[in-house]
Amino acid sequence: MSTDKVQRIANEIYQNVGGPDNVDKLIHCMTRVRMTIKDPSKVDLTGLKAIDGVMGVVEDDTLQVVVGPGTVNKVAQAMVDQVGVELGEPFPASASATSTATDQDLVNQKAAEVKAAQKAKQKQTPIKRALKSISNIFIPLIPVFVGAGLIGGIAAVLSNMMVAGQIGNNWSELIMVLNVIKNGVFAYLVIYVGINSAQEFGATPGLGGVIGAVTLLNGVTPKTPLHNIFTGQDLVAGQGGILGVIFAVWVLALVEKRLHKWIPDSIDIIITPTLTLLSIGLFTIFIVMPIAGVISDGLVGAISWILNVGGAFSGFALGALFLPMVMFGLHQILTPIHIEMINKTGMTPLLPILAMAGAGQVGAALALWIRCRRNKQLTNLIKGALPVGFLGIGEPLIYGVTLPLGKPFITACIGGGIGGAIIGGLGNIGSIAIGPSGLALVPLINNGQWLGYVFGLLGGYAGGFVATYFFGIPKDAISDEEPKAAPVATDNAVDFNAAPADNVALSENTIYAPVKGQVVPIKSVSDEMMATEVMGKSMAIVPDKTSAIYAPISGKITFIADTGHAIGFTSDQGEEVMIHIGIDTVNLAGKPFQINVAVDDHVTHGQTIGQVDWQRIIAAGLDPVTITIVTNSPQFAIEKQTLNQATTFNTALMTLKPNLA
Structure with a gap:
């Protein structure tokens, strides 16, 4: 692609996203320029999609502009060169911005990221979006729950053994220490949940943590209690629990964002957090804690009742x-x-x-x-x-x-x-x-x-x-027989570690599976651009736990992503093929991938070209589905050969014939 065309695409992308001042940072994967946008309202999605050279736009945690392999790195580099930063580095603040706006910009940046994530899920129902937010709040805490829970379990076992006389009282101090570690999580869990909730809802994390701490009623004693305004009874520390904190922080996020719009920049950093904490603190203590306490008690009681009464049936x-x-x-x-x-x-x-x-x-x-x-x-x-x-x-x-x-x-x-x-x-x-x-x-x-x-x-x-x-x-x-629609030999009695050319007669115009797994409909892929085959005719495979990546064709390696999540090939017959491993796996910075080939290497179909740690991808909450794309599809008549089928390196995905039309 010519330098003029690259520069034109870079300039037009900036024009339609509100200029460089509206971009916080920019990276790219094998097909997409990925930008963290400060104010999504300044983005012209229609204009972006209309740019000559742009194949599609995806709104997610980042704004993703699809320009294709081989082009994306040039366009992304041209865009950061204009600003004077490296890929992934924060963009400098606008020269016209006042110093007092800097702190507000940081808050708005986080709010914009959350808003972009919400917009990306517009096709989902409000219930599904709420459930996804709950999941995002707790997933970072799961390793903590496991570690602290195991430590608490060890303390409980030792305590029971000491009571039974199986070990001496000299273990009591160790038991106390283990419980102190465990309580460091569970005693203050509402604070961690408050921080994570604020991050999820686009509020200041510290403010969310304070609202969580408010429910602990620190400083309130039985002699000087706070009262439930509905029943007159004493409020209990932790009343309303986790559900109450999540709801209160959600309201806090709404209030804080509104105050940022109303309060002048010169006093925003003083007035906004003060008013937010005061109003939401009072709201949490006197409204949320009593109501959420009733809901929480009822929910736990109902589940316990169902299990106690229903027993085996439940x-x-x-x-x-x-x-x-x-x-x-x-x-x-x-x-x-x-x-x-x-x-x-x-x-x-x-x-x-x-x-x-x-x-x-x-x-x-x-x-x-x-x-x-x-x-x-x-x-x-x-x-x-x-x-x-x-x-x-x-x-x-x-x-x-x-x-x-x-x-x-x-x-x-x-x-x-x-x-x-x-x-x-x-x-x-x-x-x-x-x-x-x-x-x-x-x-x-x-x-x-x-x-x-x-x-x-x-x-x-x-x-x-x-x-x-x-x-x-x-x-x-x-049976191990493959469907007749797939004109390839089965993998029975095939040595998977041997070069397939020694075992199988290969079709010269066939593209094969790059991983072992299960073929799924391309429309089921969660990424819209992949699902609609914007980059070219595609097949999707949900991988099993086999770590090997196989060359889908015989030909030359044309590109390898710096992060290893995508590899491009040009076959000996001229097909241009890309395999894209996982959705958004570019964010893992190459950690799950080990690629054993280099650009310009010649590979043979079925040759092992690398390894993938699938569990690391899954543990990061990402989809491991692997897409095989013919990026020069218009040049061929393409027939997809398999659907809903388990794959090996020798499973045909697509057959191609030159398009003579």
């Missing part, structure tokens, strides 16, 4: 329905409920029951392994997914094995229900912290009830196995 229903809840994103509301139950009762009886859903998946996978042992593609998927499935990481089994096959997903849910029925029937089995499931949850089970939890796991394994073995095996999954 356990079956919860265990069987949890995975469908996950699919619809409804499970995210459970996190604050778990925490409230831990705060009020010392444990959450919900988590062990819901963990049985993963046990049902494990049992179903074992049945599939035995009944479909001739299907090497499927059994390879199961082998990769089972170890982490036992540890409670169920996504590989769900999305790579049972859900694509249909029946096994249903029978796995039945297995989860059986495990849940055992837990619910036994009763009094809870977790003292949230985070893991499967076998990894055993150390967090309360009061030595871990054996009952293990019985539940075994029931879930057995239930999923039996239901799947007799009722959940699709006939077309038993």
Whole structure:
């Protein structure tokens, strides 16, 4: 591309995003210029999309302008060169901005990021957006819950042993220290939640933390209590709990943003936080705490009543329905409920029951392994997914094995229900912290009830196995024969570590799968630009746990992203192909990827060109789906060869013929 065209695209992008002064920083991935926008209202989306050379626009945490591989790095570099910064560095403040506006700009920047994220989800319902926000608040805290919970569990075990006389009183100080560490999380959890809530809703994090601390009623004593204005009873520290803090901080964010607009810049930094804290502090103490306290008590009481009265029946229903809840994103509301139950009762009886859903998946996978042992593609998927499935990481089994096959997903849910029925029937089995499931949850089970939890796991394994073995095996999954629509040999008796050219006769105009996994419809991909095939005809694969990346064609490597998440090829026949590993994985700075080839290297179809740590991608909350794109699609007549099929390096995705029209 000529220098003039690159500069023109860079200039026109700036013109339609409100100029360089409206950009906080800029990076790029293999196809997109990604900008953090200060004020989204200044962005002309219609104008951006109309720029000659722009293929599409995506609104997310960053504004993403799709200009294509090979072009994006030149355009992005031209844009930062105009400003005088490096890629990823903060843009300098406008020369016309006053010094008093700097602090407000920092707040507006965060608010703009949240607003952009909200706009990107316009197609979702308000309920789904609320659930996503709740998830964003608690995900950063999950490692803390796990660590502190395990430490608290160790302290509880030692304390019980000391009471029983199995160890001496000289352990008491160690027990005290362990509890101090545990309480550093749970005693002040509302503060952490307040900070994270403020970040999620676009408010100042410190103000959110203060509102969380307000609910602790620091300084209030039984002799000088504060009273509930509705009932006259004394307010209790922590009343209203986590749910109340989230709601109060949401209101705080609304108030703070409005005050930033009303208060003059010269006094904004003094007046806005003072008025915000005063008004929301009073609102929290006298309105939110009483009302949220009633709601929280009622919610915890209702769930406890359901489990106590329903017993095994309630356990079956919860265990069987949890995975469908996950699919619809409804499970995210459970996190604050778990925490409230831990705060009020010392444990959450919900988590062990819901963990049985993963046990049902494990049992179903074992049945599939035995009944479909001739299907090497499927059994390879199961082998990769089972170890982490036992540890409670169920996504590989769900999305790579049972859900694509249909029946096994249903029978796995039945297995989860059986495990849940055992837990619910036994009763009094809870977790003292949230985070893991499967076998990894055993150390967090309360009061030595871990054996009952293990019985539940075994029931879930057995239930999923039996239901799947007799009722959940699709006939077309038993054999290793591939559908006739895919004109390639099966991978039976193929050495996956050998160069495929030594084993398989390859088509000269075929593009093959770059990872092992399950083909899914391209329209199901969460990224709009990918789903609508803006860059060219595409196929999507949800990978299994096999880490290898394979060359999809025989040809030359034309580009490799600095972060390793995207690789471009030009085949010996002229096809230009890009593989894009995961959605938004550019944000991981290359950590999950190890690429073993270089630009201009010649590769052979099926050659291992690198490795991916899929779990690191999933743990970051990102989608690992891998897209194969023919970026010069107009030059070919392209036929997609496979859908809803497990893949190996030798699975044909697309066949191409020169477009003579």
